[in-house]
Amino acid sequence: MTAQVRAATPGFFDLSTKSYVQQAMFVMAGTMVLALASKISVPMIPVPITMQTFAVTMVGALYGWRLGTLTVLAWLGEAMLGLPVLAGASSGLAPFVGPTAGYLVSFPIMAALVGFLTQKGINGHRPVAGLLLHLAANALGLTLGWLWLSGLLGAEKAWIAGVAPFILGAVLKSALAAAVLKVIALRTESAK
Template sequence: MSNVAARRAASAGLLNIGERPLLQQAAAVFAGTIALAIASQIAVPMIPVPVTMQTFAVTMIGALYGWRLGFVTVLAWLGEAALGLPVLANGASTAAFFGPTAGYLASFPIVAALTGWLAQRGWNGRNVGLAFGAMLVGNALCLAVGGLWLAALIGFEKAMLVGVVPFILGGVLKSALGAAVLKALPGRWTTSAR
């Protein structure tokens, strides 16, 4: 395999979408944005930030699609939200990009890319412990960025109390669920190029 082919394969993710024709990649991005919109509606209302399945969907899209297409998919979903489509939690408006949830939303494309990058390097369904680690790192990054943004709005201590600490257990549980799903998927994991 040439270096170019190895790099393409390494960014394809479990589903090898990055190696498929452009139309299939576009369809996968669209399907991913629908999955994210649905995951956004699975929510437990909390103030100022609701608990949703968004981070689960974001990390799974990264692991399944690969870092590049995962990043693009989450960015497309945010683009849909910016256009006013009701794809965010509780049908939130574009005001979500400036309010308490903005940091979490901004972190999502990076979280998908990081999780996908780790999965492509062996932190995937082949090793459930590493898959859990990849998901947990993604969830932690989301909480860190979201918490920092929230701290700028309401102060560090309050942001940690209402925007980070209540979500730690959920992040651990979503990471465990993500790792279990990756482990249960058919074994197409490769030892991807570094």
Template sequence: MSIQIPGAKRSFLHPSSRSFVQQALFVVAGTLVLAVASKIAVPMVPVPITMQTFAVTMIGALYGWRLGSLTVLAWLGEAMMGLPVLAGTSTGLAPFVGPTAGYLIAFPLMVAMVGLLTEKGADGRRPVSAFLLHLAANVLCLALGWAWLAGVVGAQAAWIAGVAPFVIGAILKSALAAAALVAIRGRTAK
């Protein structure tokens, strides 16, 4: 059994053309990558800078929107069950109702957006469009994170603590994602 996307270009790793078992292994591998990326962090309060958003957008580009979304939802499910897969030490439901909830809500939307648009051609063949796609996904994350955090600490404080420190990181991670996709595209084209 496999998940087919009629009329769509394939994602980088072509997971939709693989068996159910192979797709399940992709999901497990993706959740492990997300957990490791979450632990690569610069501690800040109330939201740390991590490589989570880089991993989320790359999974969307590499897996496609369906399997990528399933992977991110599985990872968030692991977090809800208490596994230490998110940044920091919070586990269980606390991160989903605390200051970081808006960012967590954004992750499935980010992966779906990047996956779908990568399948439509915004990939390593066009580095600028890949960069802009990943940057747009990061902006979506920051916007939803800001909106949630603004409800907790106020709009200005949310901007200062939850958006401004992350803008340069979002740009750098988007550039890194575009460069990685160009490299992957080059290797898979050979």
């Protein structure tokens, strides 16, 4: 019995072979997707529920860790420059020092983690591992968000307001990410 091993790839799209101009276009497209995902929001206080984390992990998985992280950093840079690309159309420096700062800091780390491990083979061909990977990235984001929010509200209030309401959403978004990546993997395989 022989095991078939899939070669590690730079993400679902092999962007390392693209020119810098093409890569820049992917970064711009990725920041637009991230901005749109931020608009899909359920208002909550102090932190809204959005599709941002879904988009962040998907950018990491699809682009690979380097370009995925760069894309998330570019999106955060757009927000810092005043473009209304974050949840609630917020922008400027305030979101980076307010209640959402810990979550925002976690986003490039989440993209890097998912991108790196996707390149190592945890991709659409392994949906259970993909679900666990995206769930781990979401848990990382919630943990960093909670740590920052704890400094503002205290640990218990931060858990109640900034983590507990988001756990089910993290599980659902992780399952959605694994399912979407499985579909992409199947379509890519059938196109060959």
